Amino acid sequence: MLQELLEKRRSYRSLAPVSLSDEMVETLSRAASLMPSCFNNQPWRFVFVRSAERLEELKKTYSKGNEWAYRASFVVAVVTRLADDCQLQGKDYAFFDTGMAVGSMLLAATELGLVLHPIAGFDTALAKQILHLPLDMVLITLLIGGRKSDTLSPELSPHQRETELSRPARKAFEEFVFIEKWGEAFHPIS
Numbered sequence: 001m002l003q004e005l006l007e008k009r010r011s012y013r014s015l016a017p018v019s020l021s022d023e024m025v026e027t028l029s030r031a032a033s034l035m036p037s038c039f040n041n042q043p044w045r046f047v048f049v050r051s052a053e054r055l056e057e058l059k060k061t062y063s064k065g066n067e068w069a070y071r072a073s074f075v076v077a078v079v080t081r082l083a084d085d086c087q088l089q090g091k092d093y094a095f096f097d098t099g100m101a102v103g104s105m106l107l108a109a110t111e112l113g114l115v116l117h118p119i120a121g122f123d124t125a126l127a128k129q130i131l132h133l134p135l136d137m138v139l140i141t142l143l144i145g146g147r148k149s150d151t152l153s154p155e156l157s158p159h160q161r162e163t164e165l166s167r168p169a170r171k172a173f174e175e176f177v178f179i180e181k182w183g184e185a186f187h188p189i190s
């Protein structure tokens with residue numbers, strides 16, 4: 001079941017409208033909040049945006065190539081701050097823990113039949129202003145939300161059209177999985 005959800009989750013860019021209910025906000029937030037965090041610090045913060053006015057404002061922040069995001073029905077701003085989580089031996093855990101929470105939220109969204117597509121291509125300062133975020137909070141990503149459209153959106157580039165139809169390739173296990181020690185590549189049986 002989990003494996004199915006993992007395989008099903010995709011960062012689709014052809015989005016159809018969907019209405020994000022309070023119940024959905026609750027399901028997504030609960031999924032995120034159940035993930036582990038250092039000392040249970042729960043450093044993640046989310047701003048759900050679903051009003052037409054603010055979605056319109058956010059459009060001004062999207063980078064070139066992210067025009068497909070204009071069709072978002074909702075956006076989830078992912079926010080944290082290093083000081084809100086463990087800072088141990090030169091390691092800051094806020095981004096790690098927030099990332100885990102977002103991973104869980106993406107899977108919950110997939111189960112609800114929603115698309116949640118993270119983007120880094122946006123004007124951070126402007127988005128923070130639009131969302132009234134305090135200056136010391138870090139806006140890591142915007143999750144562009146909608147429902148997968150049956151037809152390809154016209155604003156997609158040829159490359160984006162391609163990735164819409166098949167998942168971008170993943171590295172071979174040999175490149176990132178080691179056994180016993182660094183450099184000892186794992187060779188999968190399949």
Ligand SMILES: Cc1cc2nc3c(=O)[nH]c(=O)nc-3n(C[C@H](O)[C@H](O)[C@H](O)COP(=O)(O)O)c2cc1C
Binds near residue numbers: 012
């Ligand atoms: C932190 C982050 C930033 C991303 N930024 C963008 C972006 O600005 N625009 C975009 O179209 N996709 C963006 N993506 C989506 C990735 O391109 C996508 O996840 C990757 O190609 C793998 O495809 P998949 O999620 O469908 O498996 C981003 C994903 C992540 C996690």
